[in-house]
Amino acid sequence: MKVEQIYTGCLAEAAYYIESQGEVAIVDPLREVGPYIEKAEEHGAKIKYVLETHFHADFVSGHLDLAKKTGAKIVFGPTAQPNFDAHIATDEEILPLGNIKIKVIHTPGHTMESTTYLLIDEEGKEKAIFTGDTLFIGDVGRPDLAVKTNLTREDLAAHLYDSLRNKIIPLSDDIIVYPGHGAGSACGKSMSTETTDTLGNQKRFNYALREGMTKEEFIKEVTTGLVDPPQYFPKNAVMNKMGYESFDEVLSRGAVGLDPSNFESVVDKNNALILDTRNKEEFIKGFVPGSIWIGIEDKFAPWVGALITDLKQPIVFIADKGIEEEVITRLARVGYDNILGYMDGGFEAWKNSGKDIDTLNEIGPHDFTNLYDTEKLNVLDVRKKSEFESQHIEGAINFPLDFINKNMDKIDRKTPYFLHCQGGYRSVIAASILKSRGFNEITNVRGGINEIMKSCIKLTKYHEPETML
Structure with missing residues (x-):
């Protein structure tokens, strides 16, 4: 049996690779699915399941592309109603994987379809839980990010309390907790910088699992201090529920080098936003007039999602040579698919063309x-x-x-x-x-x-x- 956490710092997101006897389950994959396929091929294994813990709000999952390319079965927990073919598992359903098992545990609260996957090893021992946004290290998922629902955040918090008390806390202390996010994600309030822990430690140190805590106390603590989520969250959740364009098509359309004249023409014709992703010191010294700067070196994708209010906004970008595909990938991870190209030769090409430049x-x-x-x-x-x-x-x-x-x-x-x-x-x-x-x-x-x-x-x-x- 092999379990690997694949952590992406820009999004503070964790996907998981689980393998047994040549069969693989991927939990909560990112939009670009090539790395998961390559990993399975390296091990001579086949991806059998794509396990989704819920309809994610903070990134576009790769479940559709991964299923299409590998024949894997997409699995959601009870009550999920995706707009595509998927296996909607029942509570406590067992999914066989090689000579291990994965048990479906419905844990509503963060969202109503939220599900935890319990890993049972070859000897029948419960080893780990993949909790998505139900339980983080040091925190729990905020109860105000569900796709359109008639439930209030207090209603969802009450469901989360029941899920934690009835489904998670009774599990053994030595079980490993593999959450969907770490510190820096807006899906919780006070996550630890650690990205895994034992359930026993979480029972001792996670405020939301405090012994003797009443439901009313839990609801108050979980809902107090919540700020408005980034504007792209509900839009990404809808994409994950309803479906989206293949990442391959997004990459093909966006990976087009434009000379300065064509770059300018694309901007004018499409009312495109110019996104400069270079080092901030270089941007300050000179940039294409009208550009906005969000540097690729930091929390690029979340800031794009928070600040560019239209996911369909046409975008052209400027980047250092060799990272153009990385920029497109990070934009697509949060649903910005209308990328129309990049400046071939970078800002130097614009500068050398004699066109106007601006400074900060x-x-x-x-x-x-x-x-x-x-x-x-x-x-x-x-x-x-x-x-x-x-x-x-x-x-x-x-x-x-x-x-x-x-x-x-x-x-x-x-x-x-x-x-x-x-x-x-x-x-x-x-x-x-x-x-x-x-x-x-x-x-x-x-x-x-x-x-x-x-x-x-x-x-x-x-x-x-x-x-x-």
Whole structure:
């Protein structure tokens, strides 16, 4: 028997490869299915099942392509109603895999179709649970992400309480917990950086499994402090339920190199968004006018999903040579399939063509500190509300990047603003979006509050914040 966690840091998502006697089950695959097929072929094995724990909201699963390419059976838990052929398992149904078994355990709450898969080894011992978004390490799935339902989040939290108490907690302490996500995912509130643990440890340390906790206490704790989910979540859940275009077609359409003239023509003809994915330092020095920047090196896909409000938005992009396919893959993982090509030769090709370029104003932390001490500055802190409330620059306004599209009308195009975040990634995204919308008096503070504090820690104060949330 072989069990492998395949963790993707950009999405904080875990898929799983389970193999026994030449048969394989894949749990919650990502959109691009080639790696799973290659792994099975390397081992001389055949993929028998694609096990889906629920209709995912934070990424587009690869279940359809994987089933089509391998003949594997897509499996969902009870109550799931997908718009395609799948096996809807019954609670406690046994799925044979080589000489091991996988037991279906219906665990509604995160969503009503949410299902945990219990691995039973060759000797009949219960070894591991693949919990999807029902149980994380240190947390549980938030109960407000289900595809359209008449149930409130409190109703779903009540179901989750019952699932955990009646289906998960009674299992043996030595069972290994393999969750669907780790820290950084918006599917929970306070996940651990660990991506696996024993169930016994979770019974001791996970607040949601606390002994003696009443249903009312659980509902309150699980629903308190939830912020609005990223706007793409419900759209991805619908794609996973209703079906989607093959990733191969998305890749074929998007992997087209365009010279500067054709690039410009595609933008004009399709009203395409120009997405620059290069290193932020390179972007600041020069970019195609109207571009927005979301760097491939960080949480690229979740930020695309949070900020580009239309999944059908035509997109062309600029990337460093050799990573064009990676950009397309990451966009497709969160449902952005209308990719029309990339700048062949990168930004240098645009620059060498003699076409107009734009730059982003930036100031170092030391110069910012000196300016702050002598002038009244309009400072926008683009971190999350919770980060801002913990510690921030006195007089700054919280302008969270997550909600920039909602709050943009609350600032003035003619007013100079200085933007910062924690380390410099989010503020460049925010500055590029604002500049593309006609806010030209924008200056990014290099290095964010991390560097500002090194320069002059007296800038940070604790007080009742101003916020745009």
